[in-house]
Amino acid sequence: MKLFRFSSPATFYPLAGKMIPWFAVLAAVTFLVGLYWGFFETPDRLGGTNPQKEYYRIIFIHVPAAWMSMWIYLVLAAYSAIGLVFNTRLSFMMANAAAPTGALFTFLALWTGAFWGRPSWGTWWDWDPRLTSELILFFLYVGYLALHSAIDDSRRADKASALLAIVGLVMIPVIFWSINCPDPNQCAALHQRSSMSNMEPNILWSMLIMTFALWMYSFAAIFMRIRGIILEREADTTWVRELVVAGQR
Amino acid sequence: MMDAFFSQGGYAFYVWSSYGMALILLVLELVQLRRRRRTILARLGRLMRTRADRGNK
Numbered sequence: 001m002k003l004f005r006f007s008s009p010a011t012f013y014p015l016a017g018k019m020i021p022w023f024a025v026l027a028a029v030t031f032l033v034g035l036y037w038g039f040f041e042t043p044d045r046l047g048g049t050n051p052q053k054e055y056y057r058i059i060f061i062h063v064p065a066a067w068m069s070m071w072i073y074l075v076l077a078a079y080s081a082i083g084l085v086f087n088t089r090l091s092f093m094m095a096n097a098a099a100p101t102g103a104l105f106t107f108l109a110l111w112t113g114a115f116w117g118r119p120s121w122g123t124w125w126d127w128d129p130r131l132t133s134e135l136i137l138f139f140l141y142v143g144y145l146a147l148h149s150a151i152d153d154s155r156r157a158d159k160a161s162a163l164l165a166i167v168g169l170v171m172i173p174v175i176f177w178s179i180n181c182p183d184p185n186q187c188a189a190l191h192q193r194s195s196m197s198n199m200e201p202n203i204l205w206s207m208l209i210m211t212f213a214l215w216m217y218s219f220a221a222i223f224m225r226i227r228g229i230i231l232e233r234e235a236d237t238t239w240v241r242e243l244v245v246a247g248q249r
Numbered sequence: 250m251m252d253a254f255f256s257q258g259g260y261a262f263y264v265w266s267s268y269g270m271a272l273i274l275l276v277l278e279l280v281q282l283r284r285r286r287r288t289i290l291a292r293l294g295r296l297m298r299t300r301a302d303r304g305n306k
């Protein structure tokens with residue numbers, strides 16, 4: 001079937017190679033647009049019932065990074081599930097390639113959150129439901145990577161860590177609803193509720209463009225990583241041998 | 250205008266610490282990915298050459 005054509009590492013390797021520059025260019029352009037818009041075309045205060053001063057500009061990296069941390073986890077868990085069900089090598093490699101970038105964004109969301117929390121709440125850290133669940137997500141990424149590298153046989157490592165990724169999926173709705181719970185009295189959270197409806201349009205657009213930029217960056221980084229993983233794991237195949245001998249990488 | 254940009258209304262430390270960390274992490278990831286790719290290719294190249302040598306003897 002044509003759909004499965006690109007699920008072979010030998011076909012995906014050159015395809016990913018061709019796509020990396022496009023994602024990189026798109027990421028660079030949208031980063032510049034998003035940052036310019038976010039820093040120069042937005043008001044000095046974040047409106048609403050709790051107006052925040054200029055440090056709210058952390059929003060343009062904080063919110064996109066936090067979103068990416070959850071989306072990449074969904075990608076990681078989805079590829080893990082596909083790999084377990086259909087036993088496709090490329091799916092596990094994809095999950096593996098996504099994890100470090102996801103961990104990076106989770107750390108970034110926590111870090112930028114601390115630098116936002118300090119001026120607005122007076123504290124770097126609080127065991128607030130959202131902060132705590134995001135921290136657990138970070139540990140899940142680290143656990144996934146640690147488990148994978150702890151098992152020598154790569155096929156067994158794939159399966160074991162895929163299972164961990166799927167079990168860890170329970171954290172995504174927890175993070176999502178940790179502040180948007182139906183009854184606000186039930187969960188007293190320091191973290192603001194997230195709602196895009198009453199945001200100033202310039203702030204919203206810069207944030208969305210930065211999110212797009214981080215997506216493009218993630219594609220580029222994950223594809224670069226998966227190409228390395230493919231080469232390592234397929235080192236014994238004819239096509240990799242021909243590729244290395246011919247020098248056309 | 251540039252002063253206002255760098256001082257961020259007195260919150261320069263918080264804003265630039267956030268964006269600085271973002272920049273450092275993304276650049277480090279890209280550098281690490283490139284370096285890893287070169288290492289893998291070099292290792293595969295060596296592997297292929299030793300195999301070829303063995304084949305000729």
